Amino acid sequence: xxxxxxxxxxVALIADELVNPAARGIDGLAALEAAGWGxxxxxxxxxxxxxxxxxxxxxxxxxxxxxxxxxTVAVIGGRAGLDEALAAYGVxxxxxxxxxxxxxxxxxxxxx
Amino acid sequence: MPGVAFVAHCLLxxxxxxxxxxxxxxxxxxxxxxxxxxxxxxxxxxxxxxxFTGLNRFWAVREQxxxxxxxxxxxxxxxxxxxxxxxHVRAGDDxxxxxxxxxxxxxxxxxxxxxxxxGRPEWPDGTDELTPGSGIFIDELSAxxxxxxxxxxxxxxxxxxxxxxHGPGELDSIVALLEA
Numbered sequence: 001x002x003x004x005x006x007x008x009x010x011v012a013l014i015a016d017e018l019v020n021p022a023a024r025g026i027d028g029l030a031a032l033e034a035a036g037w038g039x040x041x042x043x044x045x046x047x048x049x050x051x052x053x054x055x056x057x058x059x060x061x062x063x064x065x066x067x068x069x070x071x072t073v074a075v076i077g078g079r080a081g082l083d084e085a086l087a088a089y090g091v092x093x094x095x096x097x098x099x100x101x102x103x104x105x106x107x108x109x110x111x112x
Numbered sequence: 113m114p115g116v117a118f119v120a121h122c123l124l125x126x127x128x129x130x131x132x133x134x135x136x137x138x139x140x141x142x143x144x145x146x147x148x149x150x151x152x153x154x155x156x157x158x159x160x161x162x163x164f165t166g167l168n169r170f171w172a173v174r175e176q177x178x179x180x181x182x183x184x185x186x187x188x189x190x191x192x193x194x195x196x197x198x199x200h201v202r203a204g205d206d207x208x209x210x211x212x213x214x215x216x217x218x219x220x221x222x223x224x225x226x227x228x229x230x231g232r233p234e235w236p237d238g239t240d241e242l243t244p245g246s247g248i249f250i251d252e253l254s255a256x257x258x259x260x261x262x263x264x265x266x267x268x269x270x271x272x273x274x275x276x277x278h279g280p281g282e283l284d285s286i287v288a289l290l291e292a
Binding site: 002004005006007008009010011016019020029032033036037038039040041043044046047048050051054055057058059061062065066069071 | 121125126127128133134141144154155163166188191192193198199
């Protein structure tokens, strides 16, 4: 890797509601930013299945490329259909968390 | 009224960049900060190059990627993104696109072009390849939205990989887009 490259080699598949938190919700994107992780945003739970399914496939396709190259990948929050989409690309067993607080999420990220 | 910003993948995940291109470990803060301060939601688009040529790809100009196969790949990704944009547009949300200027795929107003580039990847720093125009994914997304009868959202691009990048100017451009 180029010496000037600043990537963190850590990527989180993160639920939409943690990227776009409600008032007083957990700001997952801010936690990732502070911990030096990148984000792959999962489709909003508000999208109909016919919109979410192709987006989940694209998430899985990109995730496989990161796991194949040894990046640390984790799931934060998850989404219905994600496990099946990842399995179709041979990806399973990623560490995951349903964070109940920002502190818990920060500890999880630090432990990976 | 705040809306929804569809942003280039790498702006939330600099790990998707080709070697030497990552400006920070993960999330590109200036954009996220500007969107959050104004109450905009964020939706991340996929990285067309990551899934096609992989993490170990070389830097490339538009002509190197502009094949039928890459166009089909970008259209497949664009169908997914256009479906999501359509949901928001039909709901009456204000929607904008934030791409990446200079990118052969995600450029909005500036892409990269050099018909002669190829072979051994020697690419001295310089601006010769930068040219007005959009990238291939943005082309395909525009076409996909047009086929659906969905207007192309107003759009701009992050400029951090351009040689004349100016942070405050980039922020002004984002704010102007959001407030137009």
